[in-house]
Amino acid sequence: MLNIVLFGPPGAGKGTQSQKLIQKYGLIHLSTGDLLRSEIAQGTELGLKAKGLMDAGLLVPDEVVIGMIESKLAQNPNAAGFIFDGFPRTVPQAEALDQLLQKYDQGISCMVALEVPEEELVKRLLLRGQTSGRPDDADEVLIQKRVVEYNTKTAPVANYYAQQNKFYAINGIGEIDEIFNKSCEVIEACQAV
Template sequence: MRIVLVGPPGAGKGTQAAYLAKNLSIPHISTGDLFRANISQGTDLGKQARSYMDKGQLVPDEVTNAMAEDRMSQADAAGGFLLDGFPRNVGQAEALDEMLKSKGVALDAVLDLEVPEDEVVKRIAGRRICRNDSSHVFHVAYNQPETEGVCDICGGELYQRDDDNEETVRTRLEVYHTQTEPIIDYYREQGLVVTIPALGKVTEVTERAMAALKSDEG
């Protein structure tokens, strides 16, 4: 299957993408991983991306599109993939359609993870991350450490990232509504959008998504 995963910041896209890709036996292709891989390997695209990032500028769509196309052309993605963080706007969505059309394939579904805005703010603003290892993540309401401010796993100090405060989260949501949400309408016109309520346990959301994909296939 060829799937695009969309949803606001804090919807759990990264977590769901990993579970769904494993269940469907397809690679999880995230924009963040694409950038990191190209930059660390020193590819031409990575060098181009870095030149913009070093100046604090957005990487142009054509560079991001080329990275995505290169990754989707690799052998492990021949039978399908799950895109997370790409496309991020309608221009990228149109470019993706053209890429797939040139290969004689098309998207199967666009999964839209739906989370109320107040819940997004609560999820992100309540996150606390370990200074020793950023994969150790806790939450003031949903996943409290045994000792406040201390990582259960390694004993490191837990802190709130600067961009995890409520004001910044609401700004990020505005950017999402302006830039990314229009792609949902773009794909809805193609009959590809499947909306998944993303509240509840991670496994419950994954089960909803898998059930929706099966029924969509049928």
């Protein structure tokens, strides 16, 4: 199986690259942000709880997202692999993911980290906010809060995978196809290991 963690701050381009990568490698895209937004759209209890935190630019509790990923893995036993997008976002989530995959005798192949400077992220998210309908994209104060959450809670996840020699950084500035090609090079190199 090919299991990729696509990593990077909000606005780094994870969603865009995920779409291209799932097509090329036949993977299943698991975005915890998308899964949470779908819970909100369906008006579930989980969605209602998550909405307040998401609209405030804060992370939802680890057990909530871990539970969603656990059920998605169980629903797709014959998958060629997964792209995890926006997950894991904390070190406990990364540890839980390893444990979940272990149950299937699987593990993470590599982490592809898209690196984009902070001022560019804010610009991209404000632009996305004009059309995405996402309340957390529309307001610069909220965007800054998400960046702070990222820097304090999520950035350490890179180190978790670096310690396992699975961390690969890519410059997230440039043409979409150029970034995609670089991501594919990394993925094929770690597939060969």
